Amino acid sequence: MKQRTKVIIDTDVDFDDYMAIVYLMQNPEVEVIAISVTGCGAVHLNKGVANVANLLTLFGKDALSLPVLRGAKAPMRYSNVFPADVRTGADDHYAAEFPGINPTPQIHDAQTWLRDFFLNNDDKVTLLSIGGGTNFGNLFLTTQSDDVLKQKILSGLEQIVMMGGNLLPRYISPGAMGNIEPTLGDNIIYRNTVAEWNIFVDPLGAQTMFEFGVPIRLIALNATNDVPLDQSFVDDLKAINTPQAQFLSAVLAYPSNAAGIGTYLSFWDPLAACTITDPSLVTTDIYKLIVWQELDEEDDQSASLVVDTLNGAPIEVAVAASKDAVYAEFLRVLSLPLPDTK
Structure with missing residues (x-):
């Protein structure tokens, strides 16, 4: 039997994060070993931790003890935040009902748990980064004064699959704006x-994540723009009569999400999740990248990806994707019974 891929999920618990988390929890080729939550993105931290702990009730008794890691409240730089209405929807888990309240949530401080895990565990793991870089950026920063921890992370973290960024038209045709x-x-x-x-x-x-030295596959907007979230997918998902598929259908039915179906929503985080077991869903190329840090209120370029052949970190960037194949893979896994965790 093929060994399951061990995955740590780092999330800001937005609507598409739920899609990615459920896909991986449902996937028999994957073993999710922890979910770390950041309060720097869509959800506020306390709400996000509670929502993830209760989401685990979708996956049976054995899932209730999965470690939920309480991460950062503030980013490493700037104070960019989602609008209040987006955060309210995320906090309220988009009015989708969990099967129950997790009676035994295993909640840990993210930095403490991650440090202990990498120092004391020799398993190879994949990180799915779908909530920004704050939690692991902070972890990687601490290794500047702890070479033992750095080497353990570099040997234990096999790859990072990260949804984020975009290559602008000046770097690739047709390119993707923000x-x-x-x-x-x-x-x-x-x-x-x-x-x-x-x-x-x-x-x-x-x-900080780019520079650390772990191989990164970046699922950029260039690829996710090829997989818009269409009504046909929503209809096919709703037709799957499982608690997991019905939960996601309820998330997508939330008014602000429903308004984006077929218009501006894409398969952002779930595309990244799907590539963990099937990288062929995307077309990639290597670019040497830096993240532009300087904020300019007249012409802001901050957080854009800059191709820099001298100073950039080599990143495998997904520049295209197959919509039909992605839809088929996601729906295939959501149609499966829960994997045997014993």
Whole structure:
């Protein structure tokens, strides 16, 4: 029997994070060993931790003790946040009902748990980063004064699959612009047309992850734009009569999410999750990248990806994806029975 891929999920518990988490928890080829939560993105930290702990009730008794890691409240740089209405929806888990309240949530401090895990565990693990770079950026930063921890993380963390960023038209044709302004709407303080949300929330966190030395597959907007969230997918998902599929259908039926079906929503985080077991779903190329850090309120380029052949870190970037294949893979896994965890 093929060994299951061990995965740590780092999430800001947005609607598409639920899709990614459920897909991986349902996938018999994957063993999720911990879920770390950041309060720097869509959800507030306390709500996000509680929501993830209660989400585990979808997956049977054995899942209730999965470690839920309480991460950062603030990013490493700047204070970029989602609009209040987005955060309210995420906090309220988009009015989708959990099967129950987790009676035995195993909640840990993220930095303490992650440090102990890497120091005391020799398993190879994959990180799915779908909530910005703050939690692991902070972890990686601590290794500047702890070489033992750094070497243990470098040997234990096999790869990072990260949803984030975009390659602009000046680097690739057709290229992809950012996705900040469509979400902000009337809340725009200064214009930024070039950044993607996960990296915009904490550009220093993302840069710290880029520089650390673990191989990264970056699922950029260039690829996720090829997989819009269409009504046909929503209908097919709703037709799957399992608690997991019905929960996700309820999340997608939340008014602000439903309004984006077939218009501006894409398969952001679930595409990243799907590539963990099937990298062929995306087309990739290697770019040497830095995350632009400087904020300019007149012409803001902060959090944009800059190709820098001298100083950039080599990153495998997903630049295209197969919509039909991605839909088929996601729906296939959601149609499976829960994997045997014993």
